Amino acid sequence: MILKAIKKIPGVLLVLTFLLTIIILPSWAAPEKIIVGTSADWPPFEWVDSNNNFVGFDMDLLKVIAKSNGYDVEILDIGFDSLIPALQSGKVDLLAAGMTLTEERAAVADASNTYWSGNQGVLVREDSELNIATALSGGNSIGAQRGTTQADWLEDNLVQKGVNVKSLELYETNDLGIMDLVNKRIEVFVADTPAAEAFEKTNPIKIVGTINTEEQYVFYVQKGDPKGILPMVNEGLTRIQMSSIWNNLVNAYFIGDLTKISDCYAKFGSLLDEDVEAFAKNLAQCMMSQ
Numbered sequence: 212m213i214l215k216a217i218k219k220i221p222g223v224l225l226v227l228t229f230l231l232t233i234i235i236l237p238s239w240a241a242p243e244k245i246i247v248g249t250s251a252d253w254p255p256f257e258w259v260d261s262n263n264n265f266v267g268f269d270m271d272l273l274k275v276i277a278k279s280n281g282y283d284v285e286i287l288d289i290g291f292d293s294l295i296p297a298l299q300s301g302k303v304d305l306l307a308a309g310m311t312l313t314e315e316r317a318a319v320a321d322a323s324n325t326y327w328s329g330n331q332g333v334l335v336r337e338d339s340e341l342n343i344a345t346a347l348s349g350g351n352s353i354g355a356q357r358g359t360t361q362a363d364w365l366e367d368n369l370v371q372k373g374v375n376v377k378s379l380e381l382y383e384t385n386d387l388g389i390m391d392l393v394n395k396r397i398e399v400f401v402a403d404t405p406a407a408e409a410f411e412k413t414n415p416i417k418i419v420g421t422i423n424t425e426e427q428y429v430f431y432v433q434k435g436d437p438k439g440i441l442p443m444v445n446e447g448l449t450r451i452q453m454s455s456i457w458n459n460l461v462n463a464y465f466i467g468d469l470t471k472i473s474d475c476y477a478k479f480g481s482l483l484d485e486d487v488e489a490f491a492k493n494l495a496q497c498m499m500s501q
């Protein structure tokens with residue numbers, strides 16, 4: 212019967228139906244995806260664990276927001292100074308990289324509501340005699356990540372003003388800068404306070420003071436929000452802040468032991484697809500366990 216019926220359908224129509232099916236089906240089947248650009252060198256906001264997962268406060272906030280709205284997330288690790296260009300060219304839909312709200316960035320991208328704030332921490336080696344004043348004016352080589360607000364601050368307030376600085380070294384990633392500090396290629400490295408505190412815990416370095424820049428961290432989407440994702444991000448942030456998820460993620464990443472992340476993520480990361488509240492709760496418990 213069916214075969215007979217099919218035989219009656221002209222061949223052209225069959226081919227057409229087949230073609231349409233293979234063109235249309237994938238776009239129905241695949242959930243919509245948000246491509247997130249980050250610079251994964253910045254604990255506790257974004258880094259890569261030993262199982263190659265993108266982990267951190269930013270990463271999980273974004274995953275929770277996207278998953279709760281039926282989106283998948285793809286994360287691209289891009290050099291920090293290439294993030295804004297990647298957003299402008301449409302290579303990524305959203306930036307989540309502990310990015311400070313600045314006038315220059317807001318001129319070329321749209322910012323979400325603020326979700327965290329921080330100052331800039333001045334790092335030196337553990338055995339260094341430098342204090343914050345001598346660190347920033349005593350003829351030292353000072354490092355920062357390229358394209359960041361700390362790089363701008365050092366350039367504007369030290370280099371341009373003729374303060375006694377030997378050199379300003381700009382790095383693609385924070386990891387490379389911290390390595391140069393530990394290996395005595397530079398004397399001072401500047402990073403936002405939350406990250407500086409995380410680096411201090413895992414390296415023979417210490418914070419000798421902070422520069423009070425009071426920076427507000429935001430996510431950025433393309434100017435004009437052509438994909439219409441900014442309302443979802445802002446509503447998601449508000450909803451998370453009013454739920455237990457916020458405190459749990461704060462506990463996991465700002466109070467918990469970051470060295471436990473690979474273990475904890477291996478245990479509970481898959482919960483992200485099933486129950487975001489349970490994910491955050493278990494992650495916090497695991498990261499804070501003794």
Ligand code: ARG
Pocket residue numbers: 249250251252253257291308309310311312356358359360361385403426
């Ligand atoms: N808050 C600083 C800025 O926006 C530094 C951010 C660095 N982030 C990172 N993922 N490396 O310029």
